[in-house]
Amino acid sequence: MTSGQLLTFSGVVVLGAMSPGPDFAVVVRRSALAGRVHGMATAVGVAAGVLAWVVAAATGVAAAVAVTPVAFTIIKLVGAGYLVYLGVNALRSAWRHGSSVPSDPDNGSTVESGLWAAFRDGLLCNALNPKAAVFFVALLPQFLPADAGLVSMLALSAIAVAITVGWFLTVANLVAAARRAFSRPATRRLVDGVSGALLIGLGVRLVFTSAR
Template sequence: MSPGPDFAVVVRRSAVSGRVHGMAAASGIAVGVFAWVVAAATGVAALLAASAAAFTVVKVVGAAYLLYLGVRSLLAAWRGGGTLRLDVPDAGGRGPGAAFMEGFLTNVLNPKAALFFVALVPQFLGAGAPVVALSAAALVGTVAWFLVVANVVGALRKLFARPGVRRAVDALTGVALVALGLKLATSTRP
């Protein structure tokens, strides 16, 4: 629930493109969480955490993707984003599938998520909980939280349609994503 790249993506997607796109991004994030839980439970995430080279590759790719999203958002703020018409499905001309992939990639390219699940999941494996149940619980929790975020921001979309507010959202999420990308790029393995 803490603000991070996933949160920034859902807020921006919901504010700029509407509730459906925000929910699609939230669903992509949830699938990414599901994948990390499965990877942690099967030991794949532990290999990533243990391998300096694998960690570095995921870190660099993840940081580059966050920087790409942040710069794209900052450019939208700089250009003013144009007039946001609320009667079209997506002001950017991209569908919910693109929002889903944006959410999925933001989560799955974050090596910190792997480290989080490597630390968390093994505690529950000894209790006899099946991997599917653990993954489903993580999926449900993630999707519930981000669907709330997407719906609240989507409900306020008329406010976000104002050019000044939209520029501010684009600028703030752009700065946040660039900062998170830079932080990820300069992070070291714990």
């Protein structure tokens, strides 16, 4: 691969990472309501999901998912269900805990439920999104020839992961820097309500997504 191809690939991945979607919504909510570290853990989870899809695309697994209606539909429905689950929990938090900062993981809120939960949310939001499979299946063949070796695959994987984690770590830190504004109960309730509605809407939209 030439440096021009690497730059082009990087540019496309940057645009994909910056596109508004469930990954962005989850990172922003975690960063705003749980803090910088939780937001960064979610960002790393998203990057791990991207790594999984890049490797799957390079090895042909993602292509099989994209062209197999049953596999695509199963991943799509599971992913949509998970987004709706996150959205409903956010709305419950807005309704029940808008006047206080949740600290007990058993009190019905998922905001302060630990770094593993933050990482898991980012990972599953990306890994259960078949649109990511379609994206990388369409993208990688333009940069990886049929006889591409392990080094080329690892190089593109590393670039995709580095760009993704860099972007979402930036988002997490920027949102967390303004966290003082989110300490107000009304603002926290607004963030929960808006992010919950957005996640549910994205989940419903995912249900009607096709591989083409």
